[in-house]
Amino acid sequence: MKKLQQAFSSENFRQQAHSLVDLLADYLESAQNQDLQHVIPYKEPDESFSFWQTDYEKGQENVEDFFKTVIEQSTHLHHPQYMGHQVTPPLPITAIASMLSGMLNNGMAVYEMGLVSNPLERILSELLAKKIGFDKNSGGLLTSGGTLANLTALLTARAAKTDVWEEGNTDKLAVMVSEEAHYCIDRAARIMGMGNAGIIKVPTNDRLQIRTDLLEKYYQEATNNGFKVICVVGSACSTSSGSYDNLEEIGKFAQKHQLWFHVDGAHGGAVVFSEKYKYKVKGIENADSVVIDWHKMLMTPALTTALIFKRDEDSFKTFQQKAQYLWANQYSKDWFNSGKRTFECTKLMMSLKVYSILKAHGEEIFTENVDYLHGLAEKFVALIKARPNFELAVEPESNIVCFRIILPNQESNVINSAIRKQLLQEGKFYIVQTTLRENLYLRVSLMNPLTSEKHLVALLDEIERISKQIAQQ
Structure with a gap:
């Protein structure tokens, strides 16, 4: 029973919870300020499994160290250069509510x-x-x-x-x-x-x-x-x-x-x-x-x-x-x-x-977010259209934008797939890809209200840099 009593200790919980909140607040700040080096610290699946298998074999340890490792190894949705899947960077208040619901477990x-x-x-x-x-x-x-x-x-x-x-x-x-x-x-x-x-x-x-x-x-x-x-x-x-x-x-x-x-x-x-x-x-x-x-x-x-x-x-x-x-x-x-x-x-x-x-x-925060993300997509479309070597799959109607780069003497599906793969491995940006009518496009979902036009410019610059690098190879 000693372990159970320790596990349910209110004082232990108080210390661990305060520690986690401090850890998450620091993480939130570093993600928003782009102090994090990677949006996604990508590993191949087998490498990731091996990492966590080794961690498991260590046995019991300080749970704060485990929390730090989880953060380090995860995809950072609060980073302004996260533009991948349609998953929101949650509002911080919801993390607190999640802790409350997790404890009550009703x-x-x-x-x-x-x-x-x-x-x-x-x-x-x-x-x-x-x-x-x-x-x-x-x-x-x-x-x-x-x-x-x-x-x-x-x-x-x-x-x-x-x-x-x-x-x-x-x-x-x-x-x-x-x-x-x-x-x-x-x-x-x-x-x-x-x-x-x-x-x-x-x-x-x-x-x-x-x-x-x-x-x-x-x-x-x-x-x-x-x-x-x-x-x-x-x-x-x-x-x-x-x-x-x-x-x-x-x-x-x-x-x-x-x-x-x-x-x-x-x-x-x-x-x-x-x-x-x-x-x-x-x-x-x-x-x-x-x-x-x-x-x-x-x-x-x-x-x-x-x-x-x-x-x-x-x-x-x-x-x-x-x-x-x-x-x-x-x-x-x-x-x-x-x-x-x-x-x-x-x-x-x-x-x-x-x-x-x-x-x-208040309800207004939903309105503000929807308006901002749709407006940001409209700005991104203008940036894409201003670069002659890019094209849209379709005129976007939401905060989802599908586009690709076109290079002379390069097969479009191959070059855009390679660009997306290199972006993933380098981890500075996180975007995905999709296939529409047998054509492969880079796909951006603008989900983070802290993403701005400068981050979109940087993404297009990065795509152009990688495309030139691949074409030379």
Whole structure:
């Protein structure tokens, strides 16, 4: 028992927590000031495993040393030259809230275990529903990530359009989605047993938006082939290119054929907080369900995703199971028993992290961040266009920009892939790459409000330097 008593010592915790806060504050300062030499201290996977295997074999040691090592070996999202994936540098207040929720560890499947987090989750759902344009009949929940949220939305669509809970699949079901949609939609449909043929991928236009003029054609073909289409999905925005689908036209199509209209706004749905940019999701108010990640442009630690329903009662149709040790009535619509509406039973107190932002900074900080990041992308586009050896994949609509460098007598896909690899290995910048219509592009997601135009200029300079170096080789 001696070890357990020491492990639960409040004084030990006080010392370790103070030490960690000091360590993180110093880290935050060094990342923002670019005192850190690398945005990403990249190692090959086997080398990284060997490093941590050696660390493990050392056995027990000072936990502060371990924390320092974790920081040193991690990718630094708060560095202004982090421009990689769509993961936000979280606001510092959320790290404090994470410590609080980690210590309390109140799961929230049932109200008694979620006395705080269930009411907060309802407040946050109602806030987003209002921003989307839904009325008082709406509602929602939080899930661990957009993939799970999108799957839950499609399961709800299935429950609303056909009865499979008791009888199983009796129809050949299908869902319609853009060929540029996030892979999790495809994965969700396959999990639901729709198979390859049940995922109707509609081609995109030259802006990589779903071709709404083809929706009717693809719907009729599916129907003629014996499929029952239950849902059409709009991307707001697509992950690879940041392009927004025409939600107004998709909504009209869904209404015409009485389909469930789902909007995957995991990344770009955050524009509902912006007066300047919310026009990009015009028509989102006609959706039956919407997914928005708090952990992307809304500065909350991953994973924290909202799934919002136009009609809150729909969310209770998804899972209707008996669990006498959790709740007495499986059919009652208890907003305060979140386990009735999600895959997750013991769910993290994720609402606490978002709510801490509202209490510390107010709703306006979301607006400010969305506006800044979109505006920064517009500046980056101007910088790219000013350099004749660069080209855009598509005119960006969000804070995601896809571009490449073109060099005489060089195969574009090869040279840009090599540039990205060298950037990764050198670690001064972190960007990614994507393939759009068989062409490889460098891809930047501007997620850090401390990134400025000078950092973007430096990135383009670095790409040009590396490209010349590679071309000479």
